[in-house]
Every structure is written in structure tokens, then in C-alpha cells.
Amino acid sequence: MKQIIMGLIVSLLFLGCAKEEPVAVESKVAVGKSLETLKLNDQFGKPQSLGVDTKKVIFAFSKETGHMSNEYFDKQDPNFLPEHYALFVADVSAAPSLIRSMFIMPGLKEFKHNVLLIEDENVAASYRIDGKNEKVMVLDVDNFIIKNITFVDSEDELAKAF
Numbered sequence: 001m002k003q004i005i006m007g008l009i010v011s012l013l014f015l016g017c018a019k020e021e022p023v024a025v026e027s028k029v030a031v032g033k034s035l036e037t038l039k040l041n042d043q044f045g046k047p048q049s050l051g052v053d054t055k056k057v058i059f060a061f062s063k064e065t066g067h068m069s070n071e072y073f074d075k076q077d078p079n080f081l082p083e084h085y086a087l088f089v090a091d092v093s094a095a096p097s098l099i100r101s102m103f104i105m106p107g108l109k110e111f112k113h114n115v116l117l118i119e120d121e122n123v124a125a126s127y128r129i130d131g132k133n134e135k136v137m138v139l140d141v142d143n144f145i146i147k148n149i150t151f152v153d154s155e156d157e158l159a160k161a162f
Contacts, residue, residue, distance in 0.1 A: 026126065027126060027127075027128075027129070028126045028127055029126075029127055029128075029129060029137070029139070029146065029149065030146065030149075031146050031147065031148065031149060032145065032146065033145070033146050034144045034145055034146075035050050035054075035057060035139070035141060035144050035145075035146060036050065036144040038050055038057070038089075040089065040116040040117055040118060041116070041117055041119075042114045042115060042116050042117065043105060043108035043109050043111070043114070043115045043117060044109065048087070048114065048116050050087065050141070050144060051085075052143055052144065053085050054085050054086070054087060054141050054144070055084065055085040055086060055140065055141060055142070056084060056085065056086035056087070056138060056139065056140060056141065056161070056162070057086070057087050057089060057138075057139040057141055058086060058087070058088045058089065058136060058137070058138050058139075058158070058161075059089045059090075059091070059127060059136065059137040059138075059139070060088070060089070060090045060091065060136050060137075061091045061124065061128055061133040061134075061137070062091075062133055062134055064134065065134065065135065065136045065153070066090045066091075066092075068136070068153075068154070068155060068158075069088060069090070069136055069158065070088075070090075070108075070111060070113075070115065071155065072155040072158050072159070073088060073111070073113045074111055074112065074113065076113070078112040078113065080113065081113050081114065084162050086162070087114070087116055088113065088114065088115055088116065089115075089116045089117075089118060089127075090108075090115050090116070090117055090118070091117075091118040091124045091127075091128075092104055092117050092118065092119055093118055093119055093120055093121040093123070093124040094121070094124075100119070129149075132151050134153070135151035135152060135153045136151065136152045136153065136158060137149065137150075137151055138150045138151070138152060138158070138161045
């Protein structure tokens with residue numbers, strides 16, 4: 001009986017870690033493209049989107065760039081991102097859902113700044129630029145339209161982006 005119960009528990013764990021295969025998607029990131037349709041939940045599950053006044057959208061696609069960005073924003077005034085008309089987006093889609101719910105989400109809720117989350121691999125793929133996933137992507141935006149794309153890989157470079 002113990003083996004049956006243990007087998008069920010292990011099976012449920014693997015089901016919680018199952019991932020969908022990404023499909024080919026069209027890139028939404030290029031100078032001249034609009035981010036008006038970007039709508040994501042923050043770390044508290046509250047829906048967020050760009051406003052017409054949004055000037056910067058910062059994306060972190062790896063664990064390392066996410067940590068670096070969060071550390072930088074956590075050192076700033078709690079209103080730093082809103083005062084700079086900026087949004088921070090972290091891609092957590094690569095983490096299994098069980099890991100996400102047990103470890104990542106509780107950690108993100110401790111930050112004083114908002115973190116918009118990409119939780120779907122296909123959505124993440126549409127915002128990534130191949131070969132640049134290990135850098136923070138900073139998009140300069142005007143009236144939802146991407147005007148410039150830069151990549152940074154340190155807190156100093158992220159600070160200069162503002």
C-alpha cells in the first residue's frame with residue numbers, strides 16, 4: 001500500500017512539472033512594433049499592461065538576469081519604476097509549475113516593485129531575441145511603439161538605461 005501511495009505522489013509531482021512544447025511564434029520585439037497587446041499578471045496575480053505613457057519595458061529571460069534586475073530595482077525607491085514610466089517583466093516559463101508556485105512566487109512577492117510575469121513558454125518565445133537571453137533587454141517605447149532595443153548585463157548598465 002505504501003508503494004502505491006508513493007507512486008501516486010511521484011506521478012503527481014511529474015505531472016506538475018510537465019511542460020508544453022513551444023510552437024513557432026512571430027516575434028513581437030522589433031523597432032516599430034507595438035506592445036499595446038502586452039498584458040501580463042504581476043507577482044500578486046493582478047493583471048497589468050502598458051499605458052500610453054510607458055517609456056521603458058525591461059525584460060529578463062534567465063534566472064541570472066532576473067536576479068540581477070530584481071536586486072537593482074529592490075535597491076531603488078519603491079516608486080522607481082512608476083516614476084520612470086517603466087515596467088519590469090520576468091520570464092518564469094522555464095521553471096516547472098511546482099517550482100514556480102512553491103519557491104519563485106513567494107520570493108517575488110517580497111519585492112517592493114512590481115514584476116510582471118511571463119508564465120507561458122510560447123508567450124516568452126514571442127518576446128525573446130535569439131542569442132540574447134542571457135542579457136537584460138531594455139525597450140524604449142513611445143505610445144506603445146518600440147523605438148529602441150538595448151541589452152545590458154550588469155546593474156551599472158541597467159542604471160545607465162534610465
